[in-house]
Amino acid sequence: MDTTSEQGLPPDEAERIAAICEGVGDDPHRMLDILRAVQDELRWISPAAMGLIASRTGLSRIAVEGVASFYAFLSQAPKGRVTIRLCDDIVDRFAGMPEVAAAFEAALGIKVGETSADGAVSLEYTPCIGLCDQAPAAMINDVVLTGLTPGRAGDIAAALKAGQSPEELIAQDFLDLTPHERATRQVENNIRHAGASLLSPVPDGAGLAKALDMDPVRIIAEIEASGLRGCGGAGFGTGRKWRFAAETEAERRIIICNADEGEPGTFKDRVLLTERPHLLAEGMTIAARAVGASEGILYLRGEYVYLRDLIEEVLQDRRDRGLLGQGIGGQDFDFDIRLQLGAGAYICGEEGALISSCEGLPGEPKTRPPFPVTQGYLGLPTVVNNVETFCHAARILDQGAQWFSDMGHAGSHGTKLFSVSGDCLRPGVYELSYGLSVRELLAMAGGEDAAAVAVGGASGTMIARDQFDRCLSFDDLATGGSVVVFNGSRNILEIVEYYMSFFVHESCGFCTPCRVGNVFLHKAIGKFRKGLANPEDIEYLKDLSGTIIETSRCGLGTTSPKPILTTLENFPLVYAATVKPSKDRIRASFDIQSAIDDARHMAKRGSEIFDEDYSE
């Protein structure tokens, strides 16, 4: 078979691929849409398919392969008609995912990572899918299932084998339901506390109505005066960002909403996308008017594909009502929003990587400078803000800068959504003013017996009991929203090892320290877990972490060692209790036990020197 061109494709497949490419005008910038559709229809991206896509879009095959091989939800080997993706997050593990996975394996007769021989089902793990408040959870094609048990896993497997569609697992009349009903049948919102800005009832369109009567310069001034800072985690001043984009000379400007909340334990945007999609579109439209943009992109993480129909319906509704499209509000103001789905890549939450992904490229961060506000999407001035940030902006235009600024405390104004999960009685989303302590949040969530809290997820800070009075704000404990609670029965090193495996999986691989260094950190933590670490290994962890932080190109690498560094600082005894001087007289950091594993396997026996229970 000729694997380099479309000639190896069956005619019907070639036709379907051609139709998919034609549907987006053979535009290479829509590569992610093309590959997602081919994956959905043909269950893999074959070499021949890549050849055809390349010739349709005017790219080389290797360029298409570069994209196809980057995203976790795209596959270069045939997948089953149904793909079950079990959420592998640490919260799901502690909530019983290993037992659920074993039940799926038994019922389906395949192991995780395999596809059944008849091509019906694939079973795999995937990192956090944004459902930690109802773990263990899984994606089954485009639907999600929550609160799984081994028994339920068996039932699901049986139903799928009997020919039920994933949608029918949610409801027999799934297609008759509204998109909002479909979403809420699958996922609980778990809104535990509604604050003044976002989760209390909000009037429809009030912010945009006022913005349409305002000069763009005044809109930006209002946002700057409110003190609103980016809610995705980095905390850059929103008004400043808009001003920079507005001040850059350009024919076209772009507004992008970052709905790619991939930080483990974060799910607050999920609730806004479900319950406040109009407010989000309103905020994006206000930003467009403020900076003079005519094009918007809502980048939705691939894990939230179950919200696609809901968002498309909202966007169409707004077009029908003249709130998107040409001449918005009867003015000389055109703006529309395109939904861009991701395909399984945490790194795409990084601003530059997200723009790369929107451009149809692998999700690699871009070199800064230039910054997106001057040269972003396709080289155009681009504002990228988080879902929550746009929603707040719409509310600020309605209620005024002062109203927002009065909430919270110095440097951290307004309210913030926290997604709380793990070992607590009331996991879910809490909208609270900035400045409360971790202890206060734990009391609300019923997590008083916490022994450790990961504030800000894997890339955040892991704190112990003696620091629960610290304050949730940009100046103390910053978080994009993730607060994961662990009780005293959890193994800190297991959590750290998981978070490091997450970063190894999610590093884009562009720069040396993040690509390679995180693998070394992960291996080193494995030594601690196995009780094989030397006292010198603690210094090794700190030293290697320092190099990765100082030399990495983007925020992933500059934060990935934080699970290790913050636990070394706040849980030193956990490490001290596991280390012991090596009896092997082998240099520190070398793991002899792992090194001889291959030899043990090949020789089918242990080592006379290194296995204490050795016998012939």
Place this chain on the structure above:
Amino acid sequence: MTGFTFTIDGVEVAAKDGQTIMEAADAAGIYIPRLCDHEGLRHQGACRVCTVKAGGRSVAACTQPAAPDQAVENETPHVTKLRRDLVEMLFHEGNHLCPICEASGNCELQAMAYRLDMTQPTRFPYLEPCRPLDASHPDIALDTNRCITCGRCIRASEEVDGKGVFGYVGRGIHRRVAVNGADLADTNAAITDFAISKEVCPVGCIIRKGEGFAIPIGEREFDKGLIGHEIEEKKRD
């Protein structure tokens, strides 16, 4: 075009507007170690060996614009230590067996290790990947076990040859350089391509068949002097 000055390790350096720190340093005869950067190709900022401290922040000198009056730290013990860590990572990521490698003596990775004083076994684990050899092409072979994913061949083929023979595939530790086809023979690569020439691949990954050991060990590129000497000699002139 207007210009300005800044300092590298206390030495005043002239720069033109829009120049990167590395471009200005090269012109001034100050060598900043680098592996993924190559004169005439687009700057990439991937290997991070050119990391310098500028205004207290770590930046890649190849992509970071020089700024007026900025104090840049280049060959301080701290920066050299960071670079040594990065070069060690590259050694441990692939399979780099200098004594049996044809590129020994011409290899920039090996030469950089000498320049950075990497003189003893390192602390890192060996990842020992198992990557297949591609000897399909009549004139060229690829041994990606020695590849450091610098991407110089990718840019050379795209930007100079106008071909696009190479590209990155995969993600994270699985990211690697691959070819635009089933194997190299399936592409339009030619021995005369700039991308295939001796100066593009910094290691022994791209092998030109039939010219192995043409120059004996001891008379090779970096037997003459430390990597970077040709730039530093500009300063003495």
